[in-house]
Amino acid sequence: MSGWYGLLPPPKAPEVLRGRQKADWLIIGAGFAGLAAARRLSQLVPGDRIVVVDAQRVGWGAAGRNSGFMIDLPHELAGENYGGSQNHDRKRIRMNRAAIEFSAAAADEYGLQAFFVRAGKFHGAASDHGLGVLREFETHLTGLGEPFERLDGPQLKEITGSDFFIGGTFTPGTVMAQPAGFIRGVAEGLSSRVQLFENSPVISMRTGKLHTVKTAEGEITAPQLILTVNGHLESFGFFKKRLLHVFTYASMTRPLSKSEQAALGGEPHWGLISADPMGSTIRHTGDRIVVRNTFTYNPDMSTSEKQIKRIGAVHDQSFRARFPMLGDMPMEFRWGGHLCLSLNSAAAFGEVEDRVFVAGCCNGLGTVQGTLYGMLAADIAAGSDEPMVGDALNQPAPSRLYPEPLMSIGAPLKLWAMQRRAGKEL
Ligand SMILES: Cc1cc2nc3c(=O)[nH]c(=O)nc-3n(C[C@H](O)[C@H](O)[C@H](O)COP(=O)(O)OP(=O)(O)OC[C@H]3O[C@@H](n4cnc5c(N)ncnc54)[C@H](O)[C@@H]3O)c2cc1C
Incomplete structure (x- = not known):
């Protein structure tokens, strides 16, 4: 158990996916990317049924295990001094700050100020x-x-x-988060608009006119699917030998x-x-x-x-x-x-099959970039005119591993x- 999770009170009993269900939007993965996608969809298509499914309790995975630095600046872990080229970094800063403001709005709306501090x-x-x-x-x-x-x-x-x-x-410009507290708070804050199933690992997926995913005890179909499972994108058959x-x-x-x-x-x-x-x-x-x-x-x-x-x-x-x-x-x-x-520090983002969108592999900076790509995956899926979508789609895909x-x-x-x-x- 991570210390961040251990310091929180025990969570309420989880709702597990059981039986056959239908949704308008299905998101797999309730980390920073998945919950950002869910929150953005709840703004773009209010009234639609939005369902999020996670294999574990919210905050148990990397989203609640990280050091909680929500960084606005370039932060290239694979480099020698965190920086990249100036043009690339200016765009990156603009996008990171948009994601931080998106999280800040959630922190304000759900009363999570104790878990989200603009400390630098x-x-x-x-x-x-x-x-x-x-x-x-x-x-x-x-x-x-x-x-x-x-x-x-x-x-x-x-x-x-x-x-x-x-x-x-x-x-x-960095926000210091208590990551498990923040992510659990966002999930709870969304609960009136988004249905969350926890402890429900998806074990198979069939894509088509209606996408169908199965868990041990349930099945859910939806016309639109967003995969926000981080490195497990590979387990779903995407970006193989690239992560x-x-x-x-x-x-x-x-x-x-x-x-x-x-x-x-x-x-x-x-x-x-x-x-x-x-x-x-x-x-x-x-x-x-x-x-x-x-x-x-x-x-x-x-x-x-x-x-x-x-x-x-x-x-x-x-x-x-x-x-x-x-x-x-x-x-x-x-x-x-x-x-x-990824070898070229690129995230996995975009529409990988008809109405199957992905946002993941954020190169160790997922508190902000997971939020960013999750939010933008919802934007492309819902056809919004968010200008950052173009920038995000123009970025390279994760390159092939050796x-x-x-x-x-x-x-x-x-x-x-x-x-x-x-x-x-x-
Ligand atoms: C020790 C540590 C320190 C870190 N420090 C920082 C930091 O300071 N700042 C920063 O920005 N980042 C940091 N990171 C990285 C950050 O935690 C990740 O980049 C971020 O959590 C990625 O968010 P995500 O939503 O894309 O993926 P995740 O948080 O990994 O969420 C993916 C979710 O998908 C679910 N899932 C996977 N497979 C299935 C399935 N088959 N069915 C259903 N659900 C599934 C998982 O259970 C998980 O909850 C750190 C990571 C670690 C481990």
């Missing part, structure tokens, strides 16, 4: 390599005309309590005592991303600290307790390096989660080399 994000460097990466990032931001603030080590210590960082950069299945991992401490908080110092709420895209992400949630790092290649789309435990030891090391004043702090939660990446055995040898090696390059930033 820090980047922290612990080495000269990291500082160099941040300087490149700042140059890129200057070129884009985007505001940022440069911080030195002591300024970062005032915020984080840690003297691990020798410099940093603050950018103001890279990677896991990343996090650990969350137990609550810090008053004396531990005093020993730590700094501010109670902040989120910091490493200068190096492969370094550690750290959040202070008010009374707990969350560490996220390490990527593994898992083409079978699953991880194991053993892998989570092994990477937990890396988290402990990263934690001790940053917060020696907190000693051997026990971690109350440790978890892993599935990321879908043939085997190049992937199974090359992908872990590449991840290893990138993480090694991160050095102290891990």
